[in-house]
Every structure is written in C-alpha cells, then in structure tokens.
Amino acid sequence: MPRQADHDQRRRQIAEAVWRLATRGGLEDVTLRQVAAEAGVSARLLQYYFGTRDELLLGALEILNDDAEQRARERLAKLGEAPGMHAIVRGVLFELLPLDEERRSRHLVYAAYFVRFLTDPALAKVAQDAPRALENLVAGLLVQGQESGQVLLNINAAAEAAFLVAGAEGMQSSVLLRQRSAEDAVAMIDHQLARVFTTTNSA
Amino acid sequence: MPRQADHDQRRRQIAEAVWRLATRGGLEDVTLRQVAAEAGVSARLLQYYFGTRDELLLGALEILNDDAEQRARERLAKLGEAPGMHAIVRGVLFELLPLDEERRSRHLVYAAYFVRFLTDPALAKVAQDAPRALENLVAGLLVQGQESGQVLLNINAAAEAAFLVAGAEGMQSSVLLRQRSAEDAVAMIDHQLARVFTTTNSA
C-alpha cells in the first residue's frame, strides 16, 4: 500500500526507534535490523528513508534537535504573558535537566552520540551550536535583568551565565545516572538563581 | 615465549588500547579484533587476560579508575606541604577537567561508557561512587574552610560544593567538545571559587 504514507511521520517513527535503542544500549545497538524491528518496519524501509546507517544516525539526531527546540519553545510559552527574567532563565536552564521522560531520553540520546561528535564532522555540526547559544541567551537575559533591576549589579553576567549553564549540564549527567533526583537538581538551580536575582520565581 | 610476561602490565597495555579505541569511535569500535590490533597482540590474548568482551570493557574501566585515583593523588600531593583549602578544592575540581591529554582521554572514555552505566549493573557499580564522593569531599573541605576562616560563613557549604562539582562536570563536556578552552574553564572555576573563599589560590 504505497503512496499514502506521510514521509515526515515515517521518518519520525523510525527516528524514535533509533532513540529508544540508543538510550538502551548506545549506538552500538542501533543496527539496521534492530531499528527496523523496533520501528515495526522492514529493514529495506530504513534505506529508503535514510540511506546508509551513518545517514540514519545523522537524520535521527536532526529530528531530535528539531523536537528539542519545539518542545522548549512550548514550555517557555507556558510561562505566561510577561514572565520575569528569573522565570525565563529558570525555564531555559530546566531544558538541560531530565525533568520528564521526554527530556530524559533526549539527553540520553545526546550522551550516546557524544564521542561521535568529536570524530564525525557531520554530526558535530548538528549538535555543536546549541550549548554556546544557550550560554549567550542566558547571559543576555542576565544583562537585561540587570538593566531592569531584577539582577544584582555586582555580578559578572557572562561568567555567571556560563557557570549556570555548566552547572545545569553537570547535574544533567548526575540525574541521568540517578545519582541525584530531579527535584534536588531543581532545588540547586533555584539556590544559585537566588544568589543572582533580586526577585523570586514568579516575579 | 611465555611465562616471563608481567600480567598487570599486559592487562594495562590491552586496557590502553581499549581506551584509545573508545575515545575515537566509542564502544562500537572496541571489537576484540581491533583491540588486539591496537595493542599489538593476538586476539586470543584478550580472551586469556580478560575473557569475554563485556569483561574486557569492565576490566579496562577498572584499570582506568585506579589510574585516575592514583594520578589525582599525585597531583594533589604536588600542591606542597600544607596547602590551603582554596588550593585543595581547586585541585580537586581540576581533576574533572580535561586539562591535559591524560585527563582528556580519561573523561572521553567515561563518556563512551556513559549510556552503559544505566543498563549494565556491573559497570555501574564501578563508576557510580566517584561523583558523590567528590561532592562530599568538597563539601567537607568547605566546612573546614569555614571553621578556619578561609571560606565565607554565609554560604551553604553542601549546596556550593555540589554546584561547583556540577559546574566542573558541565565544563568538562564543553571542553571535551572543544567548545571552550581549558584555560577558560580554569578561569571560570577560579571566578566561582573567589566568590566562596576569603583567600587566594596560593594561600
């Protein structure tokens, strides 16, 4: 029954199978046969939609990235009409933490790809921009906060932004490994934010 | 020419081959044949010294851990006779950063193993204690620092210790991915330490 399939949905279905396998056994377990079985399609279909295995890994990562950005925007939009800088920065940092199954599995997939980012230029290009962009975003928000009196003036916005992002990323690892609970990570972020902001979460 | 080989050295030689391959292509590339070739021994020897592939991965990780602890102790010992809390905490945090090739490749190996820690209990047991221990160590040092006037009294030692460790781990990732220089990471750690300590590095 060809021709009626939704290309994008098909690709997503396959990509999700890649993610699930990657979160379990790492990229090692992402074989064409296993992906096909996990996605419930024939192995031939993977070739049709993605081509070689490397292209499959790349494609699945791209879809994951698009997903991440969209979900992040949705969550930030739910903060309400005119959220304070505090709430926005908090929301941005929370995107780095595995606070729900979606974010947890997403960060696990990134972890599975990690070493590949160093040797595979095609993969690296896809995943290398986000962290820096996030850091700059937070730094910009902190500067805005300083101008509007929501952030203490005697802090170095760029340095604090970078360390907040780094701290969130570090806790991402420990939460993924279940060495720390998501709640603890949230509490620690809030503790650090309280040091930088003059306002509270909801302000 | 049997019987004259040093068992431990042999195991280390093989383990180092595992590390090199893992830092390049991830665990995916750590096949018995490739490890044998990289270590310059026959495939049969891997079986003799480690057994199955899973046991090889486990063994290589254990050796890496032992190595890490020993090197860390050596570096901390080089701080001198009676180093201040500031210098000690700084040194401990620096063990988390890829400041030289040894630490860089070590953390890359951990990254390659990462997803496995979640599904393989044997591996998890080997690598799960270190982070918490480090956090407690730093927290203890900060408390000592408070008692001796080297650390500000109005900070939460446990919370700051945890966030310092998390921040170092987060920067570990970005330095590994070459998104940040090792020097920048050091500067950012120092910036945070300056906020907590009343003393300077050398004090």
Next chain:
DNA sequence: CAGGTTGTGGTGCGATCGAACCATAACATC
C-alpha cells in the same frame, strides 16, 4: 487505460563479529 514514479517487502552477499577450540613453546617443580 497505459506508463512512469514512488513506496514497500524480501532476499542475498561479503565482511566482520564474539567466542570456542586446538596446538605448543617456555617456564616451574620435583
């Protein structure tokens, strides 16, 4: 309704995988 494109399944091939097996040389012990 004919012809070409698109979507799908199945199958096969050469390479490589992990692991078991077999042989044997060097040493330790008596």
Next chain:
DNA sequence: GATGTTATGGTTCGATCGCACCACAACCTG
C-alpha cells in the same frame, strides 16, 4: 630430565552486520 602449569598464536564457527539488489503494488500523469 620428566611433568604439569602458564602463556601465547592460529583457526574456525555460527551469527550478525551494512547494504545492494530484485520484485511488485499502488498511485499520479497523460
């Protein structure tokens, strides 16, 4: 110096790998 253990190399087996190839059904275009 005979014997058993330790250390090493080489080879082979069944399974699985990525991927190319083949067949064909369904749809679009004319």
